[in-house]
Amino acid sequence: AQKVTQAQTEISVVEKEDVTLDCVYETRDTTYYLFWYKQPPSGELVFLIRRNSFDEQNEISGRYSWNFQKSTSSFNFTITASQVVDSAVYFCALSEDRDDKIIFGKGTRLHILP
Amino acid sequence: DTAVSQTPKYLVTQMGNDKSIKCEQNLGHDTMYWYKQDSKKFLKIMFSYNNKELIINETVPNRFSPKSPDKAHLNLHINSLELGDSAVYFCASSRPSGPARATEAFFGQGTRLTVV
Numbered sequence: 001a002q003k004v005t006q007a008q009t010e011i012s013v014v015e016k017e018d019v020t021l022d023c024v025y026e027t028r029d030t031t032y033y034l035f036w037y038k039q040p041p042s043g044e045l046v047f048l049i050r051r052n053s054f055d056e057q058n059e060i061s062g063r064y065s066w067n068f069q070k071s072t073s074s075f076n077f078t079i080t081a082s083q084v085v086d087s088a089v090y091f092c093a094l095s096e097d098r099d100d101k102i103i104f105g106k107g108t109r110l111h112i113l114p
Numbered sequence: 115d116t117a118v119s120q121t122p123k124y125l126v127t128q129m130g131n132d133k134s135i136k137c138e139q140n141l142g143h144d145t146m147y148w149y150k151q152d153s154k155k156f157l158k159i160m161f162s163y164n165n166k167e168l169i170i171n172e173t174v175p176n177r178f179s180p181k182s183p184d185k186a187h188l189n190l191h192i193n194s195l196e197l198g199d200s201a202v203y204f205c206a207s208s209r210p211s212g213p214a215r216a217t218e219a220f221f222g223q224g225t226r227l228t229v230v
Contacts, residue, residue: 035218039155045204045221089155100145100208101170102219104157 002027004094006105013082014113021077021108023092029053031097034068034075039107040088051075079110087112117141120205120222127195128230135190135225137205144209145169146188147219148180151202163188195229202226 003026013019025034036048049059051068059066063080079086092105120137127133139146147170148160162170166182177193192199206219 033218037221043202043226044223045206047218047220050218091157099170100147100162100164101159102147102206102208103159104149107155107157109155 002029002032002094002096002101002103004092004103004105006090006092006108008108009106010109010111012111012113015084016081018078018080019082019110021079021090021092021110023075023077023105025073025075025092025094027073027094027096029096029098033095033097035093035095035102036066036075036077037091037093037104038088039091045091048077082112084112084114086110118205118207118220118222120203120225122225123223124226124228126228126230129195129197131195132191132193133195133227134192135203135205135227137188137190137222139186139205139207139220141207141220143207143217143220144185145207146182146185147206147208148188148190149204149206149221151204151224153201157204161188161190192227195227197229200227200229 005024032053034051038046065078067076089107089109091107093102095102118139145164147162149157151157160174161180163182165185179191182188202224204224205222208219209217
């Protein structure tokens with residue numbers, strides 16, 4: 001069965017610090033998809049990135065970077081030089097190729113302190 | 115143009131009432147979902163539809179009945195509302211998975227349901 005674990009419930013860092021949000025997943029499929037979503041205080045769910053299981057390249061987008069490691073079943077998310085606007089709940093999610101179910105982790109609430 | 119829109123945004127109602135939440139997507143996606151987010155922010159899938167056909171029903175009480183008149187719409191009807199139904203309900207859509215075609219899900223802005 002598919003499962004996503006975000007062990008960090010809540011993290012607080014001071015602005016401009018780097019912060020890494022951890023995500024560990026479980027799946028029996030060889031083809032699967034991993035996602036990160038951001039939920040700011042306004043409540044909407046904002047898609048950040050999708051990674052396919054057959055593409056282990058890490059990705060950087062501005063201050064955001066993602067480290068996908070199949071060997072440890074992890075898909076971690078790093079924010080460099082954090083800003084107050086990064087304060088949100090961040091969700092890691094997994095979808096297997098066999099169905100359309102997208103399973104979410106319990107989320108990590110990130111506080112960026114000014 | 116909003117990609118996934120759901121109405122209403124807020125819904126306050128009394129226990130025992132029946133209510134509906136509507137969802138529409140203009141992305142041309144085949145798959146639509148309903149998710150429930152509880153007070154602890156946990157997002158749990160309730161249903162998914164592919165091209166108007168029910169694919170996933172995650173042991174949701176049968177007081178919840180989704181209806182998909184066409185692949186661009188997925189409405190959620192809830193009968194006999196209970197206090198525990200209070201949550202934020204999100205509609206979403208995506209392109210179907212397999213083989214290796216899955217896309218991310220795009221979410222509506224959510225409907226905050228409060229049962230009093």
